[in-house]
Amino acid sequence: MEKPNPSLNVETKSKKKSILPKRSMMDWEPDEDLKKAIVKSWGLENNNERPSDSRSR
């Protein structure tokens, strides 16, 4: 039986890969953490209080 040539299994070119995640901008949606942060920033979480106007502070 013919032995496989090991050189064929070795990648000859080392491809430079980015360590950063690839993301689509078109399909981008806020993830759960960001959604929570957005909701918190509205100041309406856990109550129905109206956010106070800066002029009344």
Add this chain to the structure above:
Amino acid sequence: MSDPQIHDPGKPSNWCSIAPRPHLMTGFFREWFINHFSKSDNIEAKELRGKLWKAIPETDIVIESITQWRPDLTQKRIAIIIKRNEWQVQRISIDDRLHDSIPFTGAREHSVLITGSHTFFCLAGRGTEAEILAAEVYREMMQFGPVIRDELNLKRFVLVSVGPLFELEESKENFGVPVTVSYVADENWKIIPQAPVLKRIVLSKFIP
């Protein structure tokens, strides 16, 4: 923001009569950054001072809504691409009523809060450049946020997040940083009946 003008509080801006709408918010943000990147004096990061917005296809920086963006539009240039996220309606009273009682005229006043957010994708051919652009964008919005809130009659306008650097899937060798802001606006309206409510009651029917 460039070229600030004194706002006369006696003259409400056009914005007040049309209320916040998704495409207008996107348009406002685009205009804001076009103004910012039209004069090098406005730009905080010295690395970006030569990257000015011009109303020609060869502009140094692309500032567009995501609905207008194509991968070939940016290429190696830096860009700010604006995307609206979900808006929600927040109920603040029963039946969205502004007042408990309805006057004899029958005119009803209602009010809700509109909550939403926008994300600005700061794109560049190099990761470092995308980070520098993101810093310029978030600092501008954070520092001028209170002015924008008053100008747009918003109840709240805050910088929420500067997301992690990522490689763009749609465009080869482009990097991006998402910067997200959120806001709260109120929407008020009045329903005016054509005739007062009591006009419909014919009193003669009750007289024996």
